[in-house]
Amino acid sequence: MSNLPPFVVLLLPLTALLQPTLAAYAYTSTSNETPKDNSADCDCYVVQSGAQSKTPEYFQYYRFYDFRNLPGAMSDTPPQVNDTQIAGMQPTWQPNLFDSDAWKYDWGIQNWSKDATEDFPTPMNNSVANVYLGQDDSTSYLALRTARQEEYQTSAEIENQQKNLMHVSMRMYGRVQGAKGAVAGFFTFYDDDNESDIEILTDDPTDQIRYTNQPSVGKDGNEVTAASFGPTDLAPWDEWQTHRIDWLPKNSYWYLNQNQVAANTYSVPRKQSFLVLNMWSDGGEWSGNMTVGDSAEFHVQWIEMTFNTSGPYDGGERQRNEKRDGGLFARKGKGCKTVCKIDDVKQLGTPEVVHSGAMGMGISWGLLVVVGLVSVVVGY
Numbered sequence: 498m499s500n501l502p503p504f505v506v507l508l509l510p511l512t513a514l515l516q517p518t519l520a521a522y523a524y525t526s527t528s529n530e531t532p533k534d535n536s537a538d539c540d541c542y543v544v545q546s547g548a549q550s551k552t553p554e555y556f557q558y559y560r561f562y563d564f565r566n567l568p569g570a571m572s573d574t575p576p577q578v579n580d581t582q583i584a585g586m587q588p589t590w591q592p593n594l595f596d597s598d599a600w601k602y603d604w605g606i607q608n609w610s611k612d613a614t615e616d617f618p619t620p621m622n623n624s625v626a627n628v629y630l631g632q633d634d635s636t637s638y639l640a641l642r643t644a645r646q647e648e649y650q651t652s653a654e655i656e657n658q659q660k661n662l663m664h665v666s667m668r669m670y671g672r673v674q675g676a677k678g679a680v681a682g683f684f685t686f687y688d689d690d691n692e693s694d695i696e697i698l699t700d701d702p703t704d705q706i707r708y709t710n711q712p713s714v715g716k717d718g719n720e721v722t723a724a725s726f727g728p729t730d731l732a733p734w735d736e737w738q739t740h741r742i743d744w745l746p747k748n749s750y751w752y753l754n755q756n757q758v759a760a761n762t763y764s765v766p767r768k769q770s771f772l773v774l775n776m777w778s779d780g781g782e783w784s785g786n787m788t789v790g791d792s793a794e795f796h797v798q799w800i801e802m803t804f805n806t807s808g809p810y811d812g813g814e815r816q817r818n819e820k821r822d823g824g825l826f827a828r829k830g831k832g833c834k835t836v837c838k839i840d841d842v843k844q845l846g847t848p849e850v851v852h853s854g855a856m857g858m859g860i861s862w863g864l865l866v867v868v869g870l871v872s873v874v875v876g877y
């Protein structure tokens with residue numbers, strides 16, 4: 498230090514102090530029920546979907562949730578919720594983030610629990626204390642944890658508040674680490690019969706992921722083989738990967754790092770749904786048992802989704818509004834003048850225009866297929 502010119506000596510502690518605050522921005526919500534994040538000029542968003550990722554699909558809204566540069570990340574895993582505590586009553590470790598209005602506008606952290614049954618012998622209690630902001634080098638991430646106590650399993654679940662998704666292409670950059678006997682879930686949910694899942698089982702080898710449309714168990718109690726695929730030879734889930742579900746009107750497609758790895762037409766959800774992330778175990782056949790004292794974590798750096806909606810934001814009054822919304826959209830006859838892409842963009846989370854209606858003439862949604870195909874051919 499003493500060899501450095503005096504002004505550098507002065508600067509060093511200053512930058513050390515300033516760097517973390519410069520890099521970190523508080524969690525913000527767009528607080529918008531019809532979001533077009535970082536892309537106010539886009540009328541719709543195109544993604545390449547389908548079996549060969551060559552079929553353009555269009556959506557009206559876009560949301561990007563970024564957990565990478567948030568302040569106050571913990572460098573050590575917080576202590577486990579233990580047998581002497583009531584899991585559902587534990588407070589958050591980071592109230593500045595998880596009790597903020599912005600967070601609560603977007604997410605609901607769950608604290609429900611379920612009792613043991615014959616098939617699922619470990620009682621499971623969700624806890625707010627199992628959801629926290631961790632960090633890897635200087636990048637923060639959202640962490641969901643599950644841990645096994647003597648008497649029960651503590652788990653974590655967050656629900657997105659946009660409860661009126663009606664078809665979505667959603668992506669998550671995440672990894673799963675820790676003990677066997679846990680399940681990390683990233684899925685759309687309405688009820689047990691309208692649910693499309695990505696599930697990472699820590700009992701599985703790290704090159705296998707489960708892709709399921711529920712129900713995966715029939716009324717007779719038997720497994721429905723058509724419901725679930727578990728491809729292997731995939732990029733390892735204990736390292737950061739981009740996971741994606743495309744829920745379309747008649748098809749479900751799943752991707753890993755933009756490669757299609759599963760497809761299904763069985764029980765494609767038909768009801769307006771919402772995004773859920775969880776990390777859990779209940780001692781059943783699917784999750785397996787976790788060893789007492791062990792834990793596993795699901796880490797997420799960002800989530801991106803482009804979607805259509807049906808009915809109100811909170812998912813309520815479903816029946817009444819379903820038809821009216823379609824009608825409104827049709828009456829407005831706005832079409833899609835400015836088409837944006839969300840993949841292969843310069844900055845992740847910032848959609849880019851691929852087509853703009855010439856001389857203010859809008860194109861109808863029906864014509865978009867042509868635009869999309871042309872975009873593929875000319876590579877945008």
Ligand SMILES: *[C@@H]1O[C@H](CO)[C@@H](O)[C@H](O)[C@H]1NC(C)=O
Pocket residue numbers: 554555556557664745746805826862863
């Ligand atoms: C989204 O909504 C628009 C407008 O109604 C429609 O043209 C488009 O096909 C929808 N996208 C999907 C994937 O259903």
Ligand SMILES: *[C@@H]1O[C@H](CO)[C@@H](O)[C@H](O)[C@H]1NC(C)=O
Pocket residue numbers: 576577578579580581582
């Ligand atoms: C349970 O956790 C609380 C809070 O972390 C801690 O104060 C307490 O000592 C723990 N109890 C046991 C038995 O580990």
Ligand SMILES: *[C@@H]1O[C@H](CO)[C@@H](O)[C@H](O)[C@H]1NC(C)=O
Pocket residue numbers: 579580582583584585610611612621622649
């Ligand atoms: C777990 O939840 C049940 C309610 O289903 C409750 O009776 C029990 O006390 C909870 N246990 C813990 C340790 O939080």
Ligand SMILES: *[C@@H]1O[C@H](CO)[C@@H](O)[C@H](O)[C@H]1NC(C)=O
Pocket residue numbers: 584585586608609610
């Ligand atoms: C969930 O948390 C709320 C407070 O935020 C509390 O009133 C409620 O009792 C908790 N539920 C359970 C099952 O512990």
Ligand SMILES: *[C@@H]1O[C@H](CO)[C@@H](O)[C@H](O)[C@H]1NC(C)=O
Pocket residue numbers: 688690691764765766767768
């Ligand atoms: C979705 O929910 C409806 C109403 O609960 C149900 O009739 C239907 O079987 C469910 N699943 C699918 C794939 O539509």
Ligand SMILES: *[C@@H]1O[C@H](CO)[C@@H](O)[C@H](O)[C@H]1NC(C)=O
Pocket residue numbers: 618780781782783785786
């Ligand atoms: C989990 O452990 C319980 C209690 O030992 C046992 O009854 C159950 O069969 C185990 N589950 C699995 C999937 O092995």
